[in-house]
Amino acid sequence: LGRAPGGSFSFETAPFKLTMEMVECMGGKDSANFKTFTDLCIQAAVAARRHGETLYTLVEVMSFHSKLPCFSGNVTATLQAFRDRLFLNVPEDKVGRVVEGLIHKAFDNFGTAKYDQFQEYSNGIAK
Numbered sequence: 001l002g003r004a005p006g007g008s009f010s011f012e013t014a015p016f017k018l019t020m021e022m023v024e025c026m027g028g029k030d031s032a033n034f035k036t037f038t039d040l041c042i043q044a045a046v047a048a049r050r051h052g053e054t055l056y057t058l059v060e061v062m063s064f065h066s067k068l069p070c071f072s073g074n075v076t077a078t079l080q081a082f083r084d085r086l087f088l089n090v091p092e093d094k095v096g097r098v099v100e101g102l103i104h105k106a107f108d109n110f111g112t113a114k115y116d117q118f119q120e121y122s123n124g125i126a127k
Helices: 020-026 032-050 052-063 075-085 092-106 110-123
Strands: none
Touching (some): 020 032, 032 092
């Protein structure tokens, strides 16, 4: 929720980390395993969306007078970003297409590769 390594300065622009190596472990983009991965991501997004209002309300209640670091900045923006990640503004029949777009954007993302390089050089953390 609203927190990322590096704070407001971050190489990470991908919706999530999905490296070439991860996809190769699945057998490549054209494999049955990658299709299963995509299908499961879509199912997870639909499930999160179905319970989205409840999840959002729980997080919203937790944000009041919270000392948690994720609520230390602009709470309204943090809550809106969470709401967006629950796909509450997307019709259910369009969620699959949106998730496929996120997977495409995440796959072998330039920012992810640069962030991994930065971590390796600055902290000795290999990808």
